[in-house]
Amino acid sequence: MEHQSYQNPPIPADFTAAGGSWDTGFIIRRETDGSELVWVPVLALEDSGTLAGKAQPFGTRTYGYSGGVKAELPDALRLQADSVEKYGGFYLTRYCLSRGKDGGLHSISDVMPLTNINQFDAERAARTFASGEGIASHLPYAAEMDSALAWLVQNGAKQKADIAKAVTVRNTRAHQDTVTATGSEAERYALGFYDLAGTVDEWTQELTDGAFLWGCNPCAWPTTSRCYFAPYACYTYTGLRAALYLA
Numbered sequence: 001m002e003h004q005s006y007q008n009p010p011i012p013a014d015f016t017a018a019g020g021s022w023d024t025g026f027i028i029r030r031e032t033d034g035s036e037l038v039w040v041p042v043l044a045l046e047d048s049g050t051l052a053g054k055a056q057p058f059g060t061r062t063y064g065y066s067g068g069v070k071a072e073l074p075d076a077l078r079l080q081a082d083s084v085e086k087y088g089g090f091y092l093t094r095y096c097l098s099r100g101k102d103g104g105l106h107s108i109s110d111v112m113p114l115t116n117i118n119q120f121d122a123e124r125a126a127r128t129f130a131s132g133e134g135i136a137s138h139l140p141y142a143a144e145m146d147s148a149l150a151w152l153v154q155n156g157a158k159q160k161a162d163i164a165k166a167v168t169v170r171n172t173r174a175h176q177d178t179v180t181a182t183g184s185e186a187e188r189y190a191l192g193f194y195d196l197a198g199t200v201d202e203w204t205q206e207l208t209d210g211a212f213l214w215g216c217n218p219c220a221w222p223t224t225s226r227c228y229f230a231p232y233a234c235y236t237y238t239g240l241r242a243a244l245y246l247a
Contacts, residue, residue, distance in 0.1 A: 006022060006041035006042065006043045006089045007041070009026050009028075009041075010246060011028055013132060013133050015031070016031060019192075020192050022044075023041070024192070025038055025192025025193065035093070035107040036094040036095070038092055038191070039090075040089050040091070040151055041089040042147045076245070077143065086246075090147075090243055090244060093107035094192060096113035096199060096200060096241055097125070097239065097241060105128060107242070109183030110183060112179060113239040117238070117239070123203075126240055130242065134246060134247040135247070136245045137243065137245070138242065139204065140202075140242070141204060142206050148196060149196070152196070157191045158190050179199065182194060199239075201239070202238070203239070
């Protein structure tokens with residue numbers, strides 16, 4: 001894959017274009033199972049998609065992990081930052097991941113998302129979603145989720161109040177242990193994505209439950225239930241997506 005701008009998303013091998021454009025939600029579909037991902041044009045974002053109101057590069061924040069706090073970027077996120085600089089963005093699964101009858105993970109509609117999984121198993125599972133020539137999948141970092149949410153707001157697809165409302169509904173369902181099928185609710189669609197900040201809480205690689213766009217003050221971004229101090233715990237209402245690295 002050669003250098004391209006964020007307006008010309010690269011299409012990895014074994015995937016085909018499935019609709020949309022870079023600014024309306026460009027979707028690619030895996031030929032083998034129909035799994036879909038959506039392009040997040042990071043370099044089109046104000047402030048590079050991180051820490052609204054401050055000119056920070058993609059991925060800038062202090063990270064907390066089971067091994068302690070790291071001021072430097074983890075290796076995988078550093079590679080992703082290089083990929084974002086090269087291509088202008090990255091792909092994130094369109095839906096929360098589900099487990100198929102074949103045992104594999106898929107990003108498809110009208111199925112129940114995979115839940116009851118702890119953070120470490122979620123990290124391992126996300127790595128199995130996609131691999132091949134020039135690609136690798138991983139459990140998203142907060143920087144990637146930051147960018148996806150910031151893209152929805154900057155593009156006008158969602159207001160911050162919409163996201164906050166979605167989180168309130170999600171939290172109510174969490175208390176009721178109610179999980180809905182992927183892509184089943186039209187009001188949780190925006191720019192190609194379904195259920196982002198909506199259906200279930202989603203693991204990221206950080207051991208913190210701070211808000212997306214953490215450090216944005218007084219921005220009222222939604223928080224994730226990343227269950228810090230309890231990465232080994234399983235929750236009936238916590239699922240995951242996968243982000244795609246492009247070499």
